[in-house]
Amino acid sequence: MNLLKINKLRIGDGNPVFIIAEIGGNFSTFEQGKKLVDSAVSCGVNAVKIQTFKAENYVSKFATFTMPNVGGKKKQLEIIKKLELDYEIQKKMFQYCKKKKIIFFSTPSHKTDVDFLEEVNNEIYKIGSDDLTNLPLMEYIAKLQKPTIISTGMSNFKEVNDVVKIFRRAKNDQLSILHCVSMYPHDPKYANLNTIQMMKKKFNLPIGWSDHTLGIETSIAAATIG
Numbered sequence: 666m667n668l669l670k671i672n673k674l675r676i677g678d679g680n681p682v683f684i685i686a687e688i689g690g691n692f693s694t695f696e697q698g699k700k701l702v703d704s705a706v707s708c709g710v711n712a713v714k715i716q717t718f719k720a721e722n723y724v725s726k727f728a729t730f731t732m733p734n735v736g737g738k739k740k741q742l743e744i745i746k747k748l749e750l751d752y753e754i755q756k757k758m759f760q761y762c763k764k765k766k767i768i769f770f771s772t773p774s775h776k777t778d779v780d781f782l783e784e785v786n787n788e789i790y791k792i793g794s795d796d797l798t799n800l801p802l803m804e805y806i807a808k809l810q811k812p813t814i815i816s817t818g819m820s821n822f823k824e825v826n827d828v829v830k831i832f833r834r835a836k837n838d839q840l841s842i843l844h845c846v847s848m849y850p851h852d853p854k855y856a857n858l859n860t861i862q863m864m865k866k867k868f869n870l871p872i873g874w875s876d877h878t879l880g881i882e883t884s885i886a887a888a889t890i891g
């Protein structure tokens with residue numbers, strides 16, 4: 666199994682668990698972001714992650730849906746637009762995390778997001794489950810030869826394998842896959858953590874867990890089984 670190499674850390678079998686604190690979507694100002702980073706650092710995580718996107722690049726202007734706490738049926742573009750992080754705030758966040766000596770990286774949703782992240786020396790790429798089948802974006806990122814972590818919620822093994830093939834064709838062996846259940850939150854009984862071992866055997870890659878459950882018990886169980 667190839668190990669994921671991030672700075673001096675090695676991720677995969679026989680190595681300590683690599684813990685990422687997701688803070689994307691939970692702040693809109695630099696000061697709020699700093700507080701979340703400080704909290705994550707105090708917990709002893711290995712890395713902090715955000716999300717880089719422009720709503721117009723991946724949300725239909727015609728789509729509407731109902732979400733809790735948004736006041737009934739709303740346009741999806743209107744909701745997602747409010748979650749965008751200004752590029753200048755993101756630049757400050759990268760600088761702040763460097764000062765705090767914590768690994769900081771992002772999830773892009775479009776090639777232009779990747780271009781911006783390259784400008785700020787983003788060291789790791791994380792792909793959300795919703796973009797796993799966005800193969801042109803996968804090819805664009807694979808060619809960068811950087812560590813990449815991909816969530817697999819809502820996907821099947823063939824779709825995951827298509828992405829693995831893209832990275833292998835690009836000769837980028839710095840790939841890790843996260844088993845993920847795309848429910849927010851979801852009951853631990855739906856976690857199906859045995860998928861982690863199945864993925865290890867099928868792809869021979871470091872496999873992680875993208876946790877949307879409440880509490881920490883499911884993540885502990887995932888770490889326990891590898």
